[in-house]
Amino acid sequence: EIIPEGEKREVSEVVLKSSQVLVPIGGGKDSVVSLELLKNSDFRVKPFLLNPREAGLRTINIAGFSEKGAIVVNRTLAPELLKLNEAGFLNGHTPFSALLAFVSAFTALLSGSSNIALSNESSANQSTVPDSKINHQYSKSFEFEQDFNWYLKRYIHPQLHYFSFLRPLNELQIAALFSCFPQHHFSFRSCNVGSKTDSWCGRCPKCLFTYVMLSPFLAQEKLERIFGKNILKDKSLEAMMDELDGKADVKPFECVGTPEEVNAALWKSVEIKQINRQFPLVQNAFLSEDMQDKETFHKLLHHFNEEHFLSEKFLHLIKKAIADVPV
Incomplete structure (x- = not known):
């Protein structure tokens, strides 16, 4: 109290x-x-x-x-906080x-x-x-x-x-709505790592998650132009994808959506040939028991x-x- x-x-x-x-x-x-x-x-x-x-x-x-x-x-x-930092004290989470x-x-x-x-x-x-x-x-x-x-x-x-x-x-619905505003596609940023440089780092959970969410709604060429690369080809991010798609027990400590949303977005993107199932991170995700289907995608989109x-x-x-x- x-x-x-x-x-x-x-x-x-x-x-x-x-x-x-x-x-x-x-x-x-x-x-x-x-x-x-x-x-x-x-x-x-x-x-x-x-x-x-x-x-x-x-x-x-x-x-x-x-x-x-x-x-x-x-x-x-x-100023007192900065002095404490200089003395070696660590900041707590804000x-x-x-x-x-x-x-x-x-x-x-x-x-x-x-x-x-x-x-x-x-x-x-x-x-x-x-x-x-x-x-x-x-x-x-x-x-x-x-x-x-x-x-x-x-x-x-x-x-x-x-x-x-x-x-x-949900995140899938918001991504669908965002795709309707092309004037913002190259100007928005969701990457915390690149926030100070106004860029996408292409290596963090936020970048990977945002790329996946937009993949059913934006062409692959456009996504690569927005993020500077095809993030789904980056094998070094396999453990990160496991955390996003539900294979790992714990989600990334970032503002990302649910494994159900991630898997549904990947499934839809492959179905409409927006992304290639052979991309390393996609191929790995499709081995998951939680991979979604058409019914799940439409359920999320109309929830x-x-x-x-x-x-x-x-x-x-x-x-x-x-x-x-x-x-």
Whole structure:
């Protein structure tokens, strides 16, 4: 139990606009999908960037927003922390999505936005270690979203609505939607290793996972141009593919989807000849007992997760978008 020493404060009475939505932008495919779908709605969209990198700035510009029209927040590390690093102390893990949640809530109050629309998918709910509650993506999960919403409404502002716009969808559906926005295909970035150099490293779980997810929806030539190589030919990534496709017991400690999604994407890509079954990583994955079939691919593509916090207007937008995907 946490017992605060300070006096109890009243919740904020700032007037918030229900028609205004704050959309955090990271520069990956998920926030691209959210921004593109919401900008054509009746909502007034405010892109929000925390310590923006080039990919995030490109995302808002391509979507038709200027940096002046967005809300940009910059954070810096305390000098004391840097001194501790110099003395040899190690940093603990920073739950960045949780930090983003608090900063976005503060920003929403300042900008008068009632809605904060994240871009976390249903796949983020799956634990990283099987048969446990250990989840690398906990602060992107519905459980965190539920708790944080409760906290905001009780202690900050009763009209603040924190939710993930993409929560009803899985990674396969988001990749299908992203394929409909070709103007973003060469500008987005999801690689943590290459984040400081604005590049795809082509050797990490995020690069491999993103390549696989997009493979049923984008031509192989285009994928190679986006990532700089055919990642599925890289034999050195076999152990990584085992972690992604379910052969290994533990998923990578990265923001990646489920083995079911990975195997379904590979199966579909081979079926429509987007990728060659003889590529080393594909050949290895097809030896898995968990390899999916046509029925699984279509089940995932038409699945709708009912565990979400979308209001009726947002729900209508996401349902229409997924129904219109040309697959």
